[in-house]
Amino acid sequence: MTTFTLDTSDEIGVARAVGIRDLTFFSRVPHGGGAAVGVVHQAAMAVATGAARTVVCYRALNGRSGQRYSSGISDGPTTSDLIHWSWYMPFGLMTPASWVAMFAQRYMHEFGVTSRDFAQVAVSTRKHAVKNPRAFFHGKPLTFADHQSSRLIVEPLRLYDCCQETDGGCACIVTTADRAGDARHPAAMIRGIAQGAGGDQEVMTSFYRPTISSLPEMDLVARQVYSISGLRPEDVDAAVIYDAFTPIVLWQLESFGFCAAGEARDFVNGGNLELSGRLPSNTHGGQLSEAYVHGMNGVNEGVRLIRGTSCNQPRRNDHVLVTAGVGVPTSAMILGKAA
Amino acid sequence: MTSPRATREELERRLATYVGAAAGPPEVGRDPVDGALVRQWCDALDDRNPAYLDEDAARASTHGGLVAPPAMLQAWVLPGISMSRAAADPENRQRELHALFDAQGYTGVVATNCEQAYDRYLRPGDRVTGHTVIESISGEKATGLGSGYFIDTRTTFRDQHGGQVGWMTFRVLKFKPAAPPAAARERAAPPKPRRLRPALGHDNAWWWDGLRCGELLIQRCKSCGQLRHPPRPMCGACQSTQWDTLASGGRGSVYSFVVMHHPQVPGYEYPLVVVLVDLDEGTRLISNLVGVAPGDVHIGMRVEARIEDVDPELALPLFRRETSAGG
Numbered sequence: 001m002t003t004f005t006l007d008t009s010d011e012i013g014v015a016r017a018v019g020i021r022d023l024t025f026f027s028r029v030p031h032g033g034g035a036a037v038g039v040v041h042q043a044a045m046a047v048a049t050g051a052a053r054t055v056v057c058y059r060a061l062n063g064r065s066g067q068r069y070s071s072g073i074s075d076g077p078t079t080s081d082l083i084h085w086s087w088y089m090p091f092g093l094m095t096p097a098s099w100v101a102m103f104a105q106r107y108m109h110e111f112g113v114t115s116r117d118f119a120q121v122a123v124s125t126r127k128h129a130v131k132n133p134r135a136f137f138h139g140k141p142l143t144f145a146d147h148q149s150s151r152l153i154v155e156p157l158r159l160y161d162c163c164q165e166t167d168g169g170c171a172c173i174v175t176t177a178d179r180a181g182d183a184r185h186p187a188a189m190i191r192g193i194a195q196g197a198g199g200d201q202e203v204m205t206s207f208y209r210p211t212i213s214s215l216p217e218m219d220l221v222a223r224q225v226y227s228i229s230g231l232r233p234e235d236v237d238a239a240v241i242y243d244a245f246t247p248i249v250l251w252q253l254e255s256f257g258f259c260a261a262g263e264a265r266d267f268v269n270g271g272n273l274e275l276s277g278r279l280p281s282n283t284h285g286g287q288l289s290e291a292y293v294h295g296m297n298g299v300n301e302g303v304r305l306i307r308g309t310s311c312n313q314p315r316r317n318d319h320v321l322v323t324a325g326v327g328v329p330t331s332a333m334i335l336g337k338a339a
Numbered sequence: 340m341t342s343p344r345a346t347r348e349e350l351e352r353r354l355a356t357y358v359g360a361a362a363g364p365p366e367v368g369r370d371p372v373d374g375a376l377v378r379q380w381c382d383a384l385d386d387r388n389p390a391y392l393d394e395d396a397a398r399a400s401t402h403g404g405l406v407a408p409p410a411m412l413q414a415w416v417l418p419g420i421s422m423s424r425a426a427a428d429p430e431n432r433q434r435e436l437h438a439l440f441d442a443q444g445y446t447g448v449v450a451t452n453c454e455q456a457y458d459r460y461l462r463p464g465d466r467v468t469g470h471t472v473i474e475s476i477s478g479e480k481a482t483g484l485g486s487g488y489f490i491d492t493r494t495t496f497r498d499q500h501g502g503q504v505g506w507m508t509f510r511v512l513k514f515k516p517a518a519p520p521a522a523a524r525e526r527a528a529p530p531k532p533r534r535l536r537p538a539l540g541h542d543n544a545w546w547w548d549g550l551r552c553g554e555l556l557i558q559r560c561k562s563c564g565q566l567r568h569p570p571r572p573m574c575g576a577c578q579s580t581q582w583d584t585l586a587s588g589g590r591g592s593v594y595s596f597v598v599m600h601h602p603q604v605p606g607y608e609y610p611l612v613v614v615l616v617d618l619d620e621g622t623r624l625i626s627n628l629v630g631v632a633p634g635d636v637h638i639g640m641r642v643e644a645r646i647e648d649v650d651p652e653l654a655l656p657l658f659r660r661e662t663s664a665g666g
Binding site: 078080094095151155156212 | 595
């Protein structure tokens with residue numbers, strides 16, 4: 001079993017509830033949404049080494065009705081994590097939106113990106129959610145004007161640049177290709193998977209690097225994923241790009257080489273994230289419009305894309321990229337079809 | 340001098356003489372039931388029932404004409420401002436009873452229960468009179484407010500023909516006010532919300548101490564001279580654990596910034612400008628920019644820090660627009 005360090009349901013609690021007896025492997029991955037593919041990575045390594053035959057990766061949270069992520073962090077034992085947050089909390093920089101907005105402001109300044117470019121991401125993602133009965137925004141379209149007139153949360157970010165807060169849970173199972181062949185539904189094959197943390201890495205606040213307009217940790221993950229899989233950006237047919245906020249989608253497009261640094265704006269304005277585009281992305285509606293389950297819902301959408309069962313199924317689906325949280329030590333994978 | 344117990348017995352003996360007595364003379368309504376007061380009542384409660392307000396609708400209704408809201412029952416007999424002078428009324432035994440309690444130290448009063456029942460709707464022109472009887476007085480009770488006695492009264496309301504139109508029971512507690520518990524005192528005077536505190540440990544307490552001494556410090560490797568912020572125990576460039584500090588001149592330029600609108604956390608003022616400043620010494624720092632309208636902040640803007648007490652226990656290096664050429 002693998003889950004997030006942030007998860008409030010512990011492994012043996014889940015095992016007791018589900019009726020699982022002998023657990024041979026359990027592991028947690030830190031740093032919020034950065035763990036979304038990290039949990040699959042842990043599972044894959046456990047299966048590969050024989051530590052476990054079948055691993056459940058899960059994430060469940062009461063993001064809406066339980067503890068919310070925007071009330072500041074200042075209590076508890078004095079850990080290095082708490083000392084880290086102390087550089088920000090007294091100054092009121094205490095929400096995920098604010099941390100991302102600090103990078104976004106600089107990115108906009110350097111590359112002439114505007115809020116209208118972020119709107120493209122929100123609008124295209126919502127188109128997918130509209131057709132997904134599981135999505136919070138199922139049947140509720142979003143217009144460009146809706147985005148531009150939505151209230152400011154943390155400038156330069158507006159309401160629809162931010163994902164929702166969700167009560168939800170997701171799980172996926174990682175096992176050997178042999179065992180998967182006997183399963184009721186077709187499996188997706190992990191072609192390449194990796195974790196990564198960059199130099200001078202902080203959790204959400206890596207403000208002290210020479211430049212803050214790119215994601216060194218995601219660049220590192222991208223290099224590994226391509227190297228392990230032997231695939232290149234042009235081999236990727238569709239993607240689930242972690243989208244807790246709209247700007248982070250642009251940065252990842254650059255990290256994974258779908259466009260050059262500073263050019264993601266042109267990529268998204270060209271309709272490339274839509275079903276008819278170069279890289280149909282977040283076909284479930286993403287975290288912006290399906291649900292915020294810390295990226296685990298994206299892992300499952302990646303599997304559906306390979307199976308051909310997405311609510312918004314693109315025509316080509318040989319290889320699907322799935323990424324995890326941005327601004328934190330993170331992870332990603334490329335899924336392919338079982339042999 | 341009598342013992343407290345004897346005093347209580349004496350008090351309770353005297354209390355018994357009030358039970359069953361009329362609280363005072365009948366309370367005669369100053370005005371007949373009338374539309375103007377009904378409209379005020381309905382406005383205050385946002386009650387839009389046409390039976391109270393719309394003559395035509397009321398006539399067409401089961402009532403056959405305008406009626407008064409039943410819950411106004413007591414309102415028709417309240418004496419207005421003269422209530423505050425009723426203590427001087429020798430016939431008002433309820434006031435006398437309260438004065439007896441006051442003299443024994445039971446100076447607090449709080450209404451705890453009220454029930455009403457209605458025999459018929461009142462209509463414009465009805466004249467109402469209340470007849471109140473002191474129905475019972477409890478033994479001494481310990482309550483959260485202090486120790487005291489519950490007094491129950493029952494008022495019967497009659498119309499101009501002597502017919503009963505409704506009744507009301509009312510219970511008050513006369514008590515010796517206890518010292519309010521700590522939690523209640525805090526509620527009474529809530530502390531001004533403060534900014535979140537930094538957590539202090541070996542690796543950062545010295546930086547916050549520096550601010551208290553009026554210095555914005557930057558950690559410096561003693562071996563290779565590299566500056567680093569946020570601080571850490573070892574130099575990532577040369578792995579030395581030897582370090583000292585440099586006092587920053589506090590001048591720099593805005594590298595990036597955000598303007599926070601939501602959510603609004605107590606202790607901070609919004610919109611809140613948070614800046615990422617490139618200090619002239621070469622390190623970067625998060626802080627707030629003050630004295631500049633959010634719309635006027637821009638990347639590259641020159642700023643300077645002033646260490647300010649944001650509350651008695653927290654000093655922060657807040658940035659303002661630079662006023663003179665930096666060094």
